[in-house]
Amino acid sequence: MEDWIIGVIVACILAVALIVLIIILCWKCKKFRVCLKDDVENQIQTISGKLADRDVSSVSGLENKAFQSATQVRDSVHVQNEVTNVQPGDKLKVLQEIRDAQNRVAATAQKKVLDIEQQRLEQQRLEQQRLQQQRLEQQRLEQQRLEQQRREQQRLEQQRLEQQRLEQQRLEQQRLEQQRLQQQRLEQQRLEQQRLEQQILEQQRLEQQQWYVQVNTLTEYDDEEDDDEEDDDDDEEEEDNRARGRRRGRSRQRDRDKSRHRSESGDFSRKRETTDPNKTIDLHYLSLQDAMNKFMNFLKAMENDYHNSNFRRVDRFVHIITGRGLHSRNRIPKIKPAVQSYLDTHNYTHEWKNNGGLVTIDLYTKRRNYM
Incomplete structure (x- = not known):
C-alpha cells in the first residue's frame, strides 16, 4: 500500500514539473491560460479516477494532494498572467521567482516522501515490535502452560506415591493385625490346653x-x-496274745x-x-x-x-x-x-x-x- 502511494506522489511531482515546463514554453501565448486550465482539470480528474480505483479509503487524502497541486498550478497560471503584464526587464526576476517556487514545491514533495518513508519504517518497526512482543507473550504463555502441566504431573505423581504408601501401610497393618490375632488364638489355645491339663x-x-x-x-x-477278735479269746490266752x-x-x-x-x-x-x-x-x-x-x-x-x-x-x-x-x-x-x-x-x-x-x-x- 505504501509503495503505490509513493508512486502517486512521484507522478504528481512529475506532472507539476511538466506543467511548469509548459508554462515556461507558452508564457507568451495568449491562449495559455485556457489550455492550462483544461489540462490541469483533466489531470486532476485522471489522478482522482486512478486513486478511486486503487483504494477508496485513501481517496480523500489523494484528492487533497491533487487539490493542492491544482492550487499551485492555478497560482502559477495567475503568476503567468501577471508575467504577461510585467515589463520585459522584470521577466528574469519573475522567472527566478517561478524557479524558486518550483524548487520549494519539489523540496516540499521530497520532504513529504521522506516523511512518508519514515512513517512507513516507523510503522514497520512498531509492527515488528508488536509481533516480537506477541511472540514473546506466546512463548511466555507456552512456558506457563508447560510449567503448569509439569506441576500438575508432579502433583499427580506425588498423589499416586502417597496412595501407594498408604496402601502399603494398610497392608502392613492388616498383616500385623493378622499376626496378632494368630498369636492371640495360639495363646488362647495354649492356655485352654493348660487349663484342661490342670483340670x-x-x-x-x-x-x-x-x-x-x-x-x-x-x-x-x-x-x-x-x-476285737484277739480280745474275744479265752482269758487264759489273753496275756499271751497281748505279748504276741x-x-x-x-x-x-x-x-x-x-x-x-x-x-x-x-x-x-x-x-x-x-x-x-x-x-x-x-x-x-x-x-x-x-x-x-x-x-x-x-x-x-x-x-x-x-x-x-x-x-x-x-x-x-x-x-x-x-x-x-x-x-x-x-x-x-x-x-x-x-x-x-x-x-x-x-x-x-x-x-x-x-x-x-x-x-x-x-x-x-x-x-x-x-x-
Missing part, C-alpha cells in the same frame, strides 16, 4: 486322695476287727522303719530301676501309706514325662513291684489289692507278672481311654 491333673489328684482315704479307712477297720501282739507291733514297726530308710536312701529301688530299661519302682518292705504315696507320686511323674515326650509308645510302660504279701501280717497282702483297686478305679490298662508280684502299666492306653 485333668486336679481331677486325678482328687480321685487319688479320695481313694487313699478309702483305703486308709478300710485298713483301720481291718486292724480294729483283728484287735506287742512283739508283732514292734516287728512291724521295725519293718516299717527299715523300709522307710531304704525308700529314703533309694538303694533298693535304684538297683531295681537300673537293671530294667523301662521305669520300675519297688514297694517292698513299705507300709501301706508310704507305698501308696510313693506309688501315686511315681505314677504321676511318669505320666508327666510321657506327656512331655509327645506320647511316644516306646516310653509308655512302667513297672510296679508290689510283692505277693508274704511279709504282711497273717500273710494277707495289702499293697497289691490297694494298687489293683487304684488301677481299676482309674481305668489303667495293666498286667500282673511274676506270680502276681509285678504289675506293668500301659500309659498310652490310659491316655487313649481318657481322650
Whole structure:
C-alpha cells in the first residue's frame, strides 16, 4: 500500500514539473491560460479516477494532494498572467521567482516522501515490535502452560506415591493385625490346653486322695476287727496274745522303719530301676501309706514325662513291684489289692507278672481311654 502511494506522489511531482515546463514554453501565448486550465482539470480528474480505483479509503487524502497541486498550478497560471503584464526587464526576476517556487514545491514533495518513508519504517518497526512482543507473550504463555502441566504431573505423581504408601501401610497393618490375632488364638489355645491339663491333673489328684482315704479307712477297720477278735479269746490266752501282739507291733514297726530308710536312701529301688530299661519302682518292705504315696507320686511323674515326650509308645510302660504279701501280717497282702483297686478305679490298662508280684502299666492306653 505504501509503495503505490509513493508512486502517486512521484507522478504528481512529475506532472507539476511538466506543467511548469509548459508554462515556461507558452508564457507568451495568449491562449495559455485556457489550455492550462483544461489540462490541469483533466489531470486532476485522471489522478482522482486512478486513486478511486486503487483504494477508496485513501481517496480523500489523494484528492487533497491533487487539490493542492491544482492550487499551485492555478497560482502559477495567475503568476503567468501577471508575467504577461510585467515589463520585459522584470521577466528574469519573475522567472527566478517561478524557479524558486518550483524548487520549494519539489523540496516540499521530497520532504513529504521522506516523511512518508519514515512513517512507513516507523510503522514497520512498531509492527515488528508488536509481533516480537506477541511472540514473546506466546512463548511466555507456552512456558506457563508447560510449567503448569509439569506441576500438575508432579502433583499427580506425588498423589499416586502417597496412595501407594498408604496402601502399603494398610497392608502392613492388616498383616500385623493378622499376626496378632494368630498369636492371640495360639495363646488362647495354649492356655485352654493348660487349663484342661490342670483340670485333668486336679481331677486325678482328687480321685487319688479320695481313694487313699478309702483305703486308709478300710485298713483301720481291718486292724480294729483283728484287735476285737484277739480280745474275744479265752482269758487264759489273753496275756499271751497281748505279748504276741506287742512283739508283732514292734516287728512291724521295725519293718516299717527299715523300709522307710531304704525308700529314703533309694538303694533298693535304684538297683531295681537300673537293671530294667523301662521305669520300675519297688514297694517292698513299705507300709501301706508310704507305698501308696510313693506309688501315686511315681505314677504321676511318669505320666508327666510321657506327656512331655509327645506320647511316644516306646516310653509308655512302667513297672510296679508290689510283692505277693508274704511279709504282711497273717500273710494277707495289702499293697497289691490297694494298687489293683487304684488301677481299676482309674481305668489303667495293666498286667500282673511274676506270680502276681509285678504289675506293668500301659500309659498310652490310659491316655487313649481318657481322650
